[in-house]
Amino acid sequence: xxxxxxxxxxxxxxxxxxxxxxxxxxxxxxxxxxxxxxxxxxxxxxxxxxxxxxxxxxxxxxxxxxxxxxxxxxxxxxxxxxxxxxxxxxxxxxxxxxxxxxxxxxxxxxxxxxxxxxxxxxxxxxxxxxxxxxxxxxxxxxxxxxxxxxxxxxxxxxxxxxxxxxxxxxxxxxxxxxxxxxxxxxxxxxxxxxxxxxxxxxxxxxxxxxxxxxxxxxxxxxxxxxxxxxxxxxxxxxxxxxxxxxxxxxxxxxxxxxxxxxxxxxxxxxxxxxxxxxxxxxxxxxxxxxxxxxxxxxxxxxxxxxxxxxxxxxxxxxxxxxxxxxxxxxxxxx
Amino acid sequence: xxxxxxxxxxxxxxxxxxxxxxxxxxxxxxxxxxxxxxxxxxxxxxxxxxxxxxxxxxxxxxxxxxxxxxxxxxxxxxxxxxxxxxxxxxxxxxxxxxxxxxxxxxxxxxxxxxxxxxxxxxxxxxxxxxxxxxxxxxxxxxxxxxxxxxxxxxxxxxxxxxxxxxxxxxxxxxxxxxxxxxxxxxxxxxxxxxxxxxxxxxxxxxxxxxxxxxxxxxxxxxxxxxxxxxxxxxxxxxxxxxxxxxxxxxxxxxxxxxxxxxxxxxxxxxxxxxxxxxxxxxxxxxxxxx
Numbered sequence: 001x002x003x004x005x006x007x008x009x010x011x012x013x014x015x016x017x018x019x020x021x022x023x024x025x026x027x028x029x030x031x032x033x034x035x036x037x038x039x040x041x042x043x044x045x046x047x048x049x050x051x052x053x054x055x056x057x058x059x060x061x062x063x064x065x066x067x068x069x070x071x072x073x074x075x076x077x078x079x080x081x082x083x084x085x086x087x088x089x090x091x092x093x094x095x096x097x098x099x100x101x102x103x104x105x106x107x108x109x110x111x112x113x114x115x116x117x118x119x120x121x122x123x124x125x126x127x128x129x130x131x132x133x134x135x136x137x138x139x140x141x142x143x144x145x146x147x148x149x150x151x152x153x154x155x156x157x158x159x160x161x162x163x164x165x166x167x168x169x170x171x172x173x174x175x176x177x178x179x180x181x182x183x184x185x186x187x188x189x190x191x192x193x194x195x196x197x198x199x200x201x202x203x204x205x206x207x208x209x210x211x212x213x214x215x216x217x218x219x220x221x222x223x224x225x226x227x228x229x230x231x232x233x234x235x236x237x238x239x240x241x242x243x244x245x246x247x248x249x250x251x252x253x254x255x256x257x258x259x260x261x262x263x264x265x266x267x268x269x270x271x272x273x274x275x276x277x278x279x280x281x282x283x284x285x286x287x288x289x290x291x292x293x294x295x296x297x298x299x300x301x302x303x304x305x306x307x308x309x310x311x312x313x314x315x316x317x318x319x320x321x322x323x324x325x326x327x328x329x330x331x332x333x334x
Numbered sequence: 335x336x337x338x339x340x341x342x343x344x345x346x347x348x349x350x351x352x353x354x355x356x357x358x359x360x361x362x363x364x365x366x367x368x369x370x371x372x373x374x375x376x377x378x379x380x381x382x383x384x385x386x387x388x389x390x391x392x393x394x395x396x397x398x399x400x401x402x403x404x405x406x407x408x409x410x411x412x413x414x415x416x417x418x419x420x421x422x423x424x425x426x427x428x429x430x431x432x433x434x435x436x437x438x439x440x441x442x443x444x445x446x447x448x449x450x451x452x453x454x455x456x457x458x459x460x461x462x463x464x465x466x467x468x469x470x471x472x473x474x475x476x477x478x479x480x481x482x483x484x485x486x487x488x489x490x491x492x493x494x495x496x497x498x499x500x501x502x503x504x505x506x507x508x509x510x511x512x513x514x515x516x517x518x519x520x521x522x523x524x525x526x527x528x529x530x531x532x533x534x535x536x537x538x539x540x541x542x543x544x545x546x547x548x549x550x551x552x553x554x555x556x557x558x559x560x561x562x563x564x565x566x567x568x569x570x571x572x573x574x575x576x577x578x579x580x581x582x583x584x585x586x587x588x589x590x591x592x593x594x595x596x597x598x599x600x601x602x603x604x605x606x607x608x609x610x611x612x613x614x615x616x617x618x619x620x621x622x623x624x
Contacts, residue, residue, distance in 0.1 A: 123368030
């Protein structure tokens, strides 16, 4: 035992259970994809909102959970994504094809912004991103071609049968959410993901072992902007109109923060669980007006103070479970 | 002529922003904490003053005597039991927790009151004005500006001259050393938050007299307060007054150019300061931004 300095451990990136998770994931995705054939549009509408929230939660978690950037201004890119779809559809493009371009536009816009906000920390970063979102809102209000304060209607889907339109909206939302989740997972499994995890755990330590912090943060910021842009594009396609006051509302940041906080910041699984929890709360308290936000807000405050690792922190540790293994397993070799 | 008037109005509006901002500045200067529910607490104070004024039929200025000390108490409790606790988890947690508080307060106000906007009627104080060199200057904006200046002078004297103020500065500089010489750090932090919340109550009532408010008005107030603090330089109280004035001037001159451009002009000045001079006009804790 003592002389075995040669490989006495086996390192792997997945377990047998991971393969079953993969199979389950593919089955789940196929089941979700066939949903429009099975249920009515009111159910798929609910799922569209779920996927939008999931996309927002996952990308916000990437920002705050891994790069340490608590943004209160992602609604800036939700708005950019939505208005990009509005403009492209106005030029005659199919709104569904415009969704990826909405995400791309948000990503492009986020690059110059990142040069102002990314050298800030903590509250400076949080409020600066918020002010950027407010400035975007005020700029749109002053643009009559975008509908100004009264909002604008998305054309280009008028001739489409509502059932078909709703099914396509659903598939688009499912595709965006799945792409975001799988994209984040793949990103976190690469070497870059290792950099991010190092920054999450200790930024100074990460810097000292050669992680390029600023570059990593910029990539995360742009990726998160693309996610928010895709969510905004989905929002306008599902609602068929857009209003500056609601699309640039700080409420979106509240949703993202709650989803990530309740589920567990800094894990891939957390936002999924958080979106589920948020959705259940929202649906069960929907009749009670503002109460659901009071409850969700209070739950989030208590979770942040007493269960900082969120629901997934409790569940995942209890059952030694990893749905999306991004780390390494070390076992003794036989 | 109207430009001179705009400059005077901008400076006076800056007094309101400075009053909003000095609590934020104090809490950041001492605890390195930014309370994202700052604006919502101010709106809560305005609603409380409204209840007192209509319930007991007393003048607004009397209601301040009740609301400000009450908020001092609230501030102490919030600091000891919520902010300090989240600070112990991590600095980022304080942002998440106070943001959560902000959402809770906004929606609780929405449930308790309604989405309609309210205002604190102060009669002659709000509508009256006097003339100086052909300019009409409102009593209320002068009163607010004087209050803001008095609060800042008072805070400055408190921090530099009193024993508690010394303890605060010591605890802010080095918690461990301060507690080793007998400073009860958590208690003095609570006191600092209590004072900050007292000024928040003043600002909330002043703002309620100055313009109408509704449950969702808090975030906008927080943003203006934070902009004033950052433009002036985090942690410097005189900087905060200067920052408030710069912000007020930017907004009033902006809307002079084009109505509707005012708030945006303020944001642009703020973002420009962040981009080119992140430590503010009067740098004090310059390392905080970087």
